[in-house]
Every structure is written in structure tokens, then in C-alpha cells.
Amino acid sequence: MQETLLTFIKEFSEFVKETEHQLYALFKSIDHDKNGKLDKGELQAAFLRSGLLVTQSKLDQFFAKVDTNSDGVITFDEWRCVRFEFNRGVSIHVPYRFPPLR
Numbered sequence: 327m328q329e330t331l332l333t334f335i336k337e338f339s340e341f342v343k344e345t346e347h348q349l350y351a352l353f354k355s356i357d358h359d360k361n362g363k364l365d366k367g368e369l370q371a372a373f374l375r376s377g378l379l380v381t382q383s384k385l386d387q388f389f390a391k392v393d394t395n396s397d398g399v400i401t402f403d404e405w406r407c408v409r410f411e412f413n414r415g416v417s418i419h420v421p422y423r424f425p426p427l428r
């Protein structure tokens with residue numbers, strides 16, 4: 327029993343690390359000018375690249391939600407918090423694209 331729990335904790339922390347890594351990779355891919363911050367234009371470009379049509383007001387809403395200190399840019403710390411919002415089932419819904427069936 328104890329061992330199962332330990333295995334679970336180990337696997338869970340691996341999962342968190344992996345998620346964090348993916349989140350960071352996503353952040354970096356959106357940060358077009360590589361200044362470590364995301365601005366509204368970069369975010370919109372990322373949405374467009376992924377084929378998501380986001381209206382200006384939706385973008386403003388999303389940005390305001392993530393930019394918790396309202397300085398007009400999103401840092402990685404602010405970005406990480408979005409994930410927790412997603413996990414609680416609130417915030418905007420980003421549809422997951424399934425890989426094509428073979």
C-alpha cells in the first residue's frame with residue numbers, strides 16, 4: 327500500500343514536471359521576440375497559427391484574466407497559473423485536436 331502511494335507520488339511529480347515543460351515550450355513558441363514576456367499581439371498570432379479564431383473582445387478578456395498584475399504583458403509565472411484555471415474547468419476552452427487515425 328505504502329509503495330503504491332510512493333509510486334503514485336513519483337509518477338505524479340513526473341507528470342507535473344512534464345506538463346510544466348510543455349507549458350514552458352508553448353510559452354517560448356508564443357514569445358516571438360524572445361523577451362520572456364507575451365504581449366497581446368504575440369498571443370493573437372499564436373491563436374491564428376493554431377487555427378483558432380478569437381475575437382478582439384475574447385482576446386482582451388483572456389489577456390486580462392492571465393495578466394494578473396495588469397502590466398500589459400504575460401510572464402511565465404502568470405502563464406503557469408492559466409493551467410490551474412484550465413484544470414479547474416473554468417476559463418476559455420481550447421479544443422484538443424486528436425491525431426488522425428491510421
Ligand SMILES: [Ca+2]
Nearest residue numbers: 357359361363
Ligand atoms: Ca514577447
Ligand SMILES: [Ca+2]
Nearest residue numbers: 393395397399
Ligand atoms: Ca503581467
